[in-house]
Amino acid sequence: MHIAPGQASEKFLRAVTKVVGSDHISLADLDRLSYSRDLNPVSNLSTNEGRFGPMPDAVVWPADTQQVVQIVKLAAEHRTPIIAFGAGSGVCGGTVPLRGGIILDLKRLNQIIKLDEDSLAVTAGAGIIGQHLEMELNRKGYTMGHFPSSVYSSTLGGYLAARSAGQLSAKYGKIEDMILGLEAVLGTGEILRTPATPRASLGPDWNQVLIGSEGTLAIITEATCRIRPYPAERRFASFVFPGPSEGTEAIRQIMRHELRPAAIRLYDELDTVLVGTSSKNEESSESFWNAIPISQFGNFVKSVAPGLIRRTERFFGKRADLINLLEKFATKGCLLVMTFEGESDLVADEETLATELCEKLGGVNHGPEAALRWWNNRYHVSYKQSKVFYHGAIVDTIEMATTWDKLVPLYEEVRKAVRDMAFIMAHFSHAYLDGASVYFTFVTAAPSVEKAEQAHRAVWDAAATACQRVGAAISHHHGIGYTKARFMSEEHGQMMRVYEALKREMDPAGILNPGKMGL
Amino acid sequence: MLKKFHKEIEYGTYCPKLCRFACPVANATGNETQTPWGRMTLLHLVGEGALNWNREVSLSTYRCTTCMLCREYCDHEIEVPAVMLAAREKAVADRMQPQESAEFERFFSERHNPMGDDLAARLRTLLPSSLFNPDAQVVYFPGCVMIYNYPQTIKNTFRVLEAMDINYVACYDAEVPCCGVPLHDQGYQEAFAKNAQELGRKLSKAKVIITGCPSCAYTLKVQLPQAGVQLTDRIYHMTEFLAPLVAEGKLPIRRPYTKRLIYHDPCYLGRYLHVFDQPRQLLNEVCREPIEEFSWHRQKSYCCGGGGGIPVTNPVMARDIAQKRLVEVHEGEKKSLVTACPSCMRAFEKADDSVEVLDVVDVLARCI
Amino acid sequence: MTRKATRKTTNVELLNQLRDVLGGRRVSRGETDRINYGRDLWPRSLLEVRKGQVPHQPEMIVWPETTEEVSRVLRICNEMRVPVVPFGAGSGLCGAAQPMCGGVVLDAKRMARIERIVPETQMIVCQTGIIGAHLETELNRHGLTMGHFPGSFGTSTLGGYLATRSAGMAATGYGKIEDMLISMQVVLADGSVIRTRTAPRRATGPDFNHLFLGSEGSLGVITSATMRAHMLPEARVFRALSFKKMDAGLNAVRRMLRAGLRPVIARLSDEADTLTTLHALGVEAKDCVLLLVFEGRAVRIDLEMKKALAITRELGGRDFGEATAQRWYGRRNSEQYRQSPLMTDEKLLLDTVEVSTVWSNATHLYTAMRKALSKKVSVLGVMPHAYPEGCSLAFTIIGRAGRADDLAAYDAVWKLALDTAAQAGGAISHAYGIGRLKFDRLAQQNPAAVELLRGMKRRLDPNDILNPGKLAPCTEGAC
Incomplete structure (x- = not known):
């Protein structure tokens, strides 16, 4: 393996070393090499093939904001790109x-300051x-409530x-709701500090301009965030609804009644099989990624080469029985899991009304088990993916997120668009007064990395x-x-002009994370 | 003339202008000058000598419908119409009134009414001569707008009375057909007083006066005495007169009224004379469907744009105000608007001829 | 930043071009209109108007009805380098809507159309010239409320x-305006129309809403917005409580919010405010009075009130019951009417300094502000809004308004107020905005943020036509 030497000038690197x-x-x-990728699937795929994309010239671990x-000033002077990095x-x-x-790996800025x-x-510090x-x-x-x-x-x-x-965003909010104030270094080396106050009316809110800018406008070095007392009690509830329409309607009703469950997640029929509706389904859930023979799913099979089928069968096995199992479960309905946390009497009240609303809308009460099991496995999803990549699939x-009136249409339209290219399932995992998000998981495969990349791109385009x-x-x-950068102009239209103006204003030398965000 | 309103003008100048959302003129124009705050500021600056009293300033005082809705939200309890009317009086005295206003006054003086027609003659063609009796004790005072624009409502009024076997009400048909409120609204207090004297003579024998027009009722009852002319103290709006009688079952209802209705409280009947229930009671007696309400109703009813002489000086503004009021009529199921004031009816009809506009009496008449 | 833009044309040409777009009736250069658009509700202006002065008259006022018309007006004014001051209903308390450099006032009130109410998604799409009270009435008819009730609700x-990044009386329960906004449409100085898109949430870059929120007309004209609404509450419960000291009251509210209670209103008066404001409204209670209002489901709010009362008892508070608080609630807007009698009858001027801070600094900020201001003016203190992390503190200040040097005295008191707030760790505006009043202090306190704002202004409005004279004083001869 040959890795080309970096482009950054020695003078610059010496100066940074001095800092x-x-x-x-x-x-x-x-x-x-380690810092050349994050966990995006295309990188994973290439890595699996032993190929690597663009490399940084150096990795730097600064100690503090100063x-x-x-470093930013030096980079601006030398027109050298600088990419803020958390944990990749x-x-x-x-x-x-x-x-x-x-x-710029910020993990040394990891102190709890106050x-x-x-x-x-x-x-x-931002690197914690x-x-x-x-x-x-x-x-x-x-607790910070950010999980x-x-x-x-x-x-x-x-x-x-x-x-x-x-x-747990339904209760604790998303990261933008948690911010009180921050410190950031602009592309000029200027430090911007926003006051840590619960609320102020002092012009534009720069917190909200920097949040989401993915290192293109400034490097966030420190932040003050809202926290909450650790909950006195946590409760779990699960319901099964006939379909996504009924299930999302229950979520909508729960939100409009101003209930704030900590987690509220609805799985579509396929995803429900994956998660399982009771503790007895443990096995099917755990074994899903090992077991589903995606080569036998509908049109997908027609589009894959025989060689690939062999290859994927190594991974999925010849388990036709599991198809049947899947179909059986697929008609079983959509699982809704909820958790409630906070002071006991308030939590009890929320659970009572949520239960009442779910039952009124045709939800069958499945008790706390399925929700509890989700809770216990809530970070496992990330591990499951490794096996897929290991076997060369992607x-x-x-x-995506939209308002209630468009939520089920979005779910159906995306599935319809992708169905012929990949196996796809979904859950609805973040709910708001005015809408919710839908979270699709898709699996596809191709005979080569290049083809897989194309397939991946085609799914996303569709x-x-x-x-x-x-x-x-x-x-x-x-x-x-950068993997979604091509969608930005469609996403924001003319508003990209404002983003570009922000970019020029905050990063006149264009050194901060260049090539990202469609800028 | 404005001296006695020192408090109103100063308070209004320094006020938080929270009544603005209620002011029909402010809402129709979106103009800061057309808020009570803006008008008071101008009068304050005139008082300070910082602004010349001219036609432009006076015009702003002519842009008030006198609906008094602002008063509902004014913690200072300022009655804006009184200040505006005083300012108009001053404008007339100083010959600063809008041209339309001056022309209107000339027009009015020819026939003693705002229609420029012989209203008494028109009236006599409507009803049998037996109904006209100058010596009657119970007098129906139809009012100019009713005679000129809604003769059918006058006929209906007597049909309803007849159906209830009430034969003691005579119709007023004198050569002075107008209560004088148009003069009052335009700031011609002298002419108004003269008209009032005439009316006082013509109506001196009446023990009870009933009218279908809330402005007439208010003028005869409240503003005439202020001009030194005291009529009988038993002056009623037609709905006040009819409601207890219909409640007693005097009205033979042949068929209920089946179409949907929404009731508009006329400002002068509601806020000025506090008559809210009687029209609704009458309608509830004969209607099968519940009477719909505007979101602004009763004490907080919203102006039709026809008040305060606005149609004379600012006809476009009057139309805009009426159209705002009619938005809710067009929502939901098809319905007719029912009210109890010919000026309101006229204002709505002029603004939008697609809406059926009725008087409460018209609805009653359709059920007998 | 100084104003570089110079006028390229005479106002007859401007008038003609604006009339071409809007017709004669929606362009005014009448004296009465110029006077009434010469001030907003900045109390400083009252000192001037009392003497017969209206210092910042615009040349013209326009009333566009559509985004397209706003765009065309801005294009014309940008071409001619004419200042444009976006104007709502002129209730601002910091002079943000005053046409400091003359030019054209763009009154948005004829853009008041409600485009869509979607009860299912709890959303309303409407033009931005709509009056708050009108918007709320419409929502109520659909069983919804926005929950935004600033004191200026009717105007x-x-x-x-x-x-201006407004926050209403019920901000503790329903949130502030930024929590209600989903998306909006903005016309930039060159007339181009841009919009943020509607979704409950997105992670697709900066939240551009937040650049224009609080920009006070200096970056663009907001012409349409999609807002969130809530279901109308089923019930409402009230309570008047009282604490011996402000500190105890602040602590009680902090504890309530920390426990997860969500009152829509938690308003704490200090002794002076209780004795004046509250007593005038018929609230017969002593010491530092806490008015609590919960709205929502009956079962829930009873539970929350019960918990709030337990905290109050624990901290030695007294209970003045439901009726006392209801009386206040019924007359809560009367507070807005204190100015006129003071000005007219007592030759006194009233203003409000409102700041915010985190709980751990609240008592310090309160004490510092009260101590500093009391040397110059009468002070009534209130904690009008509370959040789990902190609160706002509002100080009603009353000083003389009958003498020649009143303007100087007014400015001196404000300088003292803002300096004290900043030194005591407060944010110098909680919900009223910056305007002309606070900008210089902000620039001193956070130069980096202000430079960014100015930089963005230069990029989005290179000719500095939008609300000039606010992000920097108007320089002589520039406009």
Whole structure:
């Protein structure tokens, strides 16, 4: 394997070394390689084939904001790209160094700077790992309430930069709801600090401009976030509805009655099989990724080469019985799982009304087990994907959001658009007063990496067209990075002019994470 | 003339203008000047000598429908119409009134009414001569707009009375057909007083006066005494007169009224004379469908645009106000608008001829 | 930033071009209109108008009815380098809508059409010139409420709420205007129309809504918005409580919110405010009075009130019952009417300084503000809005308004107020915005943020036509 040397000037790298010290910069090929990808499926696929995309010239671990400022100033001077990096769990290639430059790994900015218990606020460095922050808060009797499935391998700065949403967003909000104030270094090296106040009317809210900008406008170095007392009680409930229409209607009713379950997730028929509606289905759930013979799914089979079938059968096995099992379960309905947390009497009240609403809408009460099981396995989904990649197939997720009137149409349109190209299933996992998100998982395969990339791209294009037709957001919480950058002009239209103006204003040298976000 | 309104003008200038959302003129124009706050500010600046009292300033005082809805939301309890009418009086005195207003006054003085026609003659063709009795004690005062625009409602009124075996009500048909409110609204207080004197003579024998027009009722009852002319104190709107009688079962209802109706409270009948229930009671007696209500109703009813002389000086504004009111009539199931004021009816019909507009009496008449 | 833009044309040409777009009736250059568009409700202007002065008269006022018309008006004004001041209903308290550099006032109130109400998605799409009270009435007819009730409810517009980042009386329960906004349409200075898109949430870059929210007319004209609404509450419960000291009251509210209670209103008066404002409204209670209102399902709000009362008892608060609080609720808008009698009869001026901070700093900020301001003016303190992390504090200040040097005294008090707030760790505006009043202090406090704002203004409005003189004082001869 040959890795080409970086493009950054030696003078620049020397200057950066002087800022951080030689222990905190690496030009080593292996480090460059590790930082060349995040968890986006295309990278995974290439990696599986032993191919690598663009490499950073160096990886730098600054110690504090002042060092970040100095590095950014140097990068601006030398016109060298600089890519802020948290823990690399992004699934859209947001940190892939498309044009080389340096990866600025912020994990040394990982201190909890202040815990203000009266104000329910925590101030921490952007590089702190989500789970570390959460554990520390838990120890003091608090929770941040932010639980993306990447929580073990993602950072506070990453949450903010990528506009993350956790599994308990219905109660605790998404990352943009948690922000009180932040500190960020602009592309000029200027530090922007927004006051940590519960609310102010002082012009544009720069927090909300920087959140979601994925390192293209500034490097977030520190943030003050809302926290909540660790819940006194947690309750679980599950219901099975005849179909997605009935299930989403129940979610809508729950939200409009101002109930705030912590988690509220509805699985479509196929995804319900995966999750299982009771504790007895443990096996089917666990074995799903090993067992589903995708080569036998509908039209998909016609589009794959015999060689591929052999290859995928290695992975999926010849388990026709499982198809039948799937079909049997597929008619079983849609599973809704909910968790409630907070003070006991308030939680009891919410669960009571939620139960009443679900039952009124035809939901069959399945007790707490299925929800409890979801809770216990809530981060496992990420592990399941590895096996798919290992076997050369490709799995990805598409998460979109729209208003209630368009939600089921969106679900149906995207499935229809993708069905012939990939196996696809979905759940609805973040609910709001005015709508919800739908989270598709699709699996496809191809005889070569190149073909797989094409297939992956084709699925996304078809899904994006459907998304546009129905009128939905192309991403609910995974972000854009570069893998979805081509959808940005459709997504924002003329508003991209404003994004470009922000870019020029905050990053006049164009050094911050270039080539991303459709800029 | 404005001195006695010092408090109103100063308070209005410094006020939080929270009544604006209720002001029909402010809502129709979207203009800051056309809010009570804006008009008071101008009068304040005139008072300070910072602004010349000219026709443009006076015109702003002619842009008030006198509907009094602002008063409902004014914690200072300012009665804006009184200030505006005083300012108009000053405008007339200083010859600063709008041209349309001056022309209107000339037109009015020819026939003692705003229609420029011999209304008494028109009236006599409508009803049998037996109904006209200058010495009657119970007098029906039809009002100019009713005679000129709604002769059928006058006929219906007497049909209803007849059906109820009430034969003691005579119709007023004197050569002074107008209560004078149009003059009052335009600031011609002198002419109004003269008209009032005439009316006082013509109506001196009446022990009870009933009218179908809320503006007439209010003028005869409240504004004439202010001009020194005291009529009988038993002055009623027709709905006030009819409601207790119909409640007693005096009206023989042959067939119920089956179409949908929405009731509009005329400002002068409602806010000025506090008559809210009687029209509704009458309608409920004869209608099969429940009477619909506007979201602005009863004490907080919204102007039709026909008040305060607005149709004379600002006809487009009057139309815009009426159209705003009619939005809810066009929503949902098809319905007719019913009210108890010929000026309101006229304002709505002029603004939108696709809406059927009825008087409460018309509805009653269709059921006998 | 100084105003570089210079006028290229005479106003007759401007008038003619605007009339071509809007017709004669929706363009005015009449004196009475110029006077009434010369001020908003910035109390400082009252000192001027009392003396017969209206200092910032526009040249013209226009009333567009559609986004297209706004776009055409802006194109003309941009071409001619004429200032344009977007205007809602002029209830701002910081002078943000005053045409400091003359030019054209663009009154949005004729853009009041409700385009769509979708009860199913709890959404309303409407033009931004609609008055708050009208919008709420329409929503109520569909069984919905927006929950946005600023004191100016009857004389403020949706566009104004968005442009100034407004928060209403029930913000503790229903959130602030930014929580209600889903998407909006904005016309930029060059007339181009851009929009954010509707979805309950998206992770597709910055939230562009938040660039225009609070921009106070300096970056664009917001012409249409899609807003969230809530179901009308089934029930409402009230309580008047009281605490010996402000500190205890603040602590009680903090504890309630921390426990997960969601009152729609939690309003705490200090002793001075209780004795004046509340007593005038018939609230017969002592010390620091906390007015609590819960709305929603009957079962839920009873439960929440029960918990709130338990916290109150624990902290030594007194209960003045439901009726006392209801009396306040029924007359809550009367507070807005204190100005006129003071100005007319007492030659006194009233203003409100409202700031915000986190709970751990609330008592410090309150004490510092009260102490500093009391040396110059009478002070009534209130905590009008609370959040789980902190609260806003509003100080009604009453000072003299009958002498020649009143303007200077007014400015000095405000300087003291903002300096004190900033030094004591407060944000210098919670919900009223910046306007002319607070901009200089903001620039001093957060130069980086202000530079960004100015930079964005230069990029989106290179000729500085949109509400000039706000992000920097108007320079002599520039306009």
